[in-house]
Amino acid sequence: MSCWYSNFLPQQYQLGTQPSRATKRLQTGQSVTLDFDKNSVVTLDYGREVAGYPYFEISNVKGPVQIEVKYTEQFDGLNHVWADGPYYFTNGLSNSFRVETFNITKPGKLESYFVQGGQRWQSIKVLTKGHITLTEVGFVPTIDHINPDNLPSTFSCSNPTYNEIWKLGANAVAAACFDANSQPSTWEVTEEGAYIRGQKPGPGVHGMDWTDYTMTFSSKIIRGGTGWSVSQPISGTGLVLLLVSNLPEETTFVNTNKTLTPRNSIVVASGWGFVNQTTLDSQLVGSFPISIDIKEGIWYKISTTLLSGSQLSIDIDGATVLNISLTDYGVSALSAGGWGFGPYQDQSALVKDVTVHASNGTLLYENDMLSSSILSEYGVRQNTEALCMDGAKRDRLVWLGDFFHTSKILTSSTSRWDYVRGTLDYLLSTQLSNGLVSIAPQMGYNTSSLKEVLYSYYGLNDYQILGVLSFTGYVQRSGDLTWARGVWSSIQKQISWILGEIDSNTQLVSFGGFLGDAKGTAISAALVQALNEAAVVADALVDTKSAQSYRDTATEISKAINELLWNNELGIYVRSTSSNTSFGVVDIAFAISSGVASDERAASSLVRLADLKLTPGYKDISTTDAASADISPNTNGFLLAAAMEVNDTAIAKYLLDSLWTAMTNDEYSTGASWEYVAQDLSPGLSLFTSQSHPWGGAPTYVLTEHVAGISAATPGHKTWIVQPAILGFDLNWATASVKTQYGQLSVKWELGNKVLTVKVTAPRGTSGNLQLPSGLQIKDVQINGYQSPPGTIIPLQSGSSIVKIQLT
Structure with missing residues (x-):
């Protein structure tokens, strides 16, 4: 396998009959032969998180040979039937599945149609008699191919572990952020219709508040089956359906799961998909045999009716093939939602001529699916902006609040200011007239249409505050005042909405959210910090009136926090006025970083961290059961920065030496920061854990700004x-x-x-x-x-x- 510097190439490999940790270094020009009877599996280790289009250079084939390829961030994912997926949380302009199968018939280069969003490990297994010789395997990058030792902004010190910790955030943003037009559409518009390969059904923007309708479409199965959804919100779960073909031998892979997807059947599931993946729960309603022989390469007209959120019927070419009540299968009545299309793993189908009729027969929607406009409508349009995702492989959404850490990491490592601007511009393009910004818009949609349908993406109101802090943090570090001036009115509108949510009796923020409770320390103190930082930007933009107003309001809220939320007996800022004995990491962190806490109260609060201390890091809340707690590098990142602001190096050192050092352990390391860490120092949500998650990379900017x-x-x-x-x-x-x-x-x-x-x-x-x-x-x-x-x-x-x- 040769070296080509612009592609991601594996560093080590191991041959065998099952996945095994790669220990042999690949040499330039080396080839690897896989044989069904001997050395049927090669395990490839890329050494760190990589992303892009998988490709395979094949010099010799004795076959044809089918191969199964798995991708995973943790090695153990290679031992699981679905690797570390599937990921149905969002389409994300990437492969929803972490396993894909290919039929190799001749030498040459084979490239997957789909992007794989992030992984360190890969395995290739020969499934059928024969052998293949691979001369190169890798990924065509869809992200920056960075050298973390040679970035525009750098850090190093006499502790090698801290140097690796600093790289965690740099590698995470390199994997989770990408250029405009780098993530192509996952659909292909053809003269016959939309050619859709196996992926999460992409729900359209229409019908989000519709119930009791019939959705009809025509589909030609190319391989395996055709899939769709109804009662499907853009964010959340609905009813997922799959029509399986008669699975002819000539097109059916030998690893096809005929138990889950039996031939000539309709598979029905409620939830995210057909299989569970940790927190993405799915309820498989069942696989229902049908009397029609479903042939591949033939067009079928499929009608789906869902009444009262429960009564499901499906017709094929006018004949009813399924009529059930979902409540008979333990499924709660489904709420309003639209429809989408996406077959299952390794399947592909054409879709055209979609219509939707109300229960009274009124035509509500019609689309021949022959125009490229459907890509934006169904959320699968190529990204047109430089963006940062929440994570590389999962949560490929533009999360507003989680960008707090990402924006600072970027300015302290890769210095891709365009990624910060692109992400914030994209978020602000979803702003409603009242000032609210969507907290997690998906790529692939036109954001103007998202405003009309993404009501649920305007929750977690404290993310509005963290979004303002992402803006102010970037402007403070970059001095990008020309851009800041262009979006200042939008930021002010967002701030105005937040200020309208201050309780007039207490002068505390009235809403709760991710950070904590309503009328609580964390959210109110975060607002103090946001207002004071916004005042600095206002000064730079010569908006003296706003600067003074923001500072005055911050002073009032700060006074209220100290009067109402300081528990003198416990020596701590409490969660909220309604929870005056519990406290958490973010309460302490934002009380300090906002300047709300005096030196004496900051020191007292940090002492109480002993009540939250676990083997690595600190649990989020004092009332959380320590035995079952996963540790959040996100919230501990707020604390790391706050501790350094008051020069409490003991706490900062403990966090670096325990929580972040765990991410450098080669058994689990991806070279990037993680989403959660378990108390045994493994990834905190098992295989579901995002191990390239910028929200866990706070040390990258803290080491630069406080240690150096x-x-x-x-x-x-x-x-x-x-x-x-x-x-x-x-x-x-x-x-x-x-x-x-x-x-x-x-x-x-x-x-x-x-x-x-x-x-x-x-x-x-x-x-x-x-x-x-x-x-x-x-x-x-x-x-x-x-x-x-x-x-x-x-x-x-x-x-x-x-x-x-x-x-x-």
Whole structure:
């Protein structure tokens, strides 16, 4: 297998009769032969998270030979029939399945039609008699092919583990963010209709509030079956249906699951799909044999009627083949929703001539499915914007609140400011007239149509606050004021909606959400932080009226938090006015990072973290059962930054040494940050866990901004602060560089023999201060060889400055 630098190639391999951890390094030009009778499986290890189109260079075939290919982030996924999938949460412009089968008939290059969103491991298994010789296997990238050791913004230090931890966030954003037009449509529009290969049914934007209708379409099965859904919201679950062909031997793969999808049957499921995947619960209603011999390559007219959310009937070419009550099978009545199309794994079909009639016969919808406009309508249009997903393989949605960490990681590593702008522009394009922004819009739709149907995607109201913080955090670090000015009115409208939700009696935020309870510490303090940061942006945009208004409101909310939510007896900020003895990680974190907590109250709150401490990191809430808790790098990331802001290096060090070090263990590592971590240091949601999830990558910016010590005092680092964490991490040196609009700003500090040396290289036209920890006992200070008054704050200018501090 040869090396081609622009593709993702496996680093190691292992041959055998079952998946086994790859230990043999692939050499340039090496080929691998798989044989049904001997060495039928090759396991490939890419070393870290990769994504793109799977391809296979085949030099020799004795067959034809069918091969089964599996993809997974964790090695153990290769031992499961569905690998670490399927992922029916969203179409995501990628393969919904983590297993696909190919029939190899001749040498040459074979490329999968679908993108695989993210994986480290891959296995290829020969299923039928014969053999094939592979000369190259890999992925054509659909993401940036980065070298984490050579990025525009960098960090390294004397602790190699911390260097790997810093890379976790950089690799996560590289895998979860991508360029415009890099994720092609998963449908193919042809002269015969929409050619749809096996995937999550893509629900259209019409009929989201419709019930009691008949949806009719024509379909020609190419392989295996044709699939569709009804009563299907764009976000959520509905009724998923599958018509299975007579499964002729010449087109049917030998690994086809004929128990789940028996020939000449209709398979019905309620929920996300036909099989469960951890939190994506599905209820298989059953496989119902039909009397018609369903042939491949023949057009059939299929009508589906669902009445009262329960009475399901299906006609094929006018003959009723299924008529059941879903309640007889334990399925609760389904709510309103539209329809979509998508066959099952390894299946493919053509779809055309879709109509929908009301129960009284009125025609509600008609589409011949011959125009490319259907791609946007059914949410499978190629991405037209540079975007960041919540995760590489799963949750391939643009989550508003989760972007809080992502935007900061980007500015501290890959410096892809266009990804931040593209994502925030996409989110703001969903803004309603009242100011609300969709919290998780899907790729593939026209966002103007999403506004009309995605009511459920405007929940989790605290994500509006985190969205504002994503904006302010980006502007502070980038200084991208031209872009900020263009979206400022939209951000202000969003802030106005949030301010309208402040309870007039308590001056606390009236809604609850992901972060915590209504009238609680976390959400109200997060708003204080958002308002104060928005005021800084307003200052930069010379909007002095807004700046003062935001600061005044932040002061009022801060006062209310301290008066109503501080429990003096417990020495902690509590969850809410209605839960005045429990507390959590985010309550502590945002009370500190927002500036709501005084130094004394911050210190007291951090002491109470002992009540939340687990083997790695901290559980979210004091009332959570410790025995069953998974640890969230997202919420612990808020805490990591807050602890460093008050120089509590002991807590920060514990988090780095336990929670984030677990992600570098090669048994599970993808080189990227995870969604959750279990207490045994494995991924926290088993195979479902997203192991390339930027919301878990906070150390990437925290190490840069607090351990190396580079931060922006004013937007864009026009003025900056270098405040390195010299003490508390057992480090001898640390260095970082950040790309700014003025050029590279870099710092390196070294400590030895009672001498601290700090070298700062700053772009022309900028200036800042070197701020030293108060715990240092300073005897003498020299700047570029010249004596300077000793002190903990040392003014510096642009250019290169070498500061030597003699310690007592």
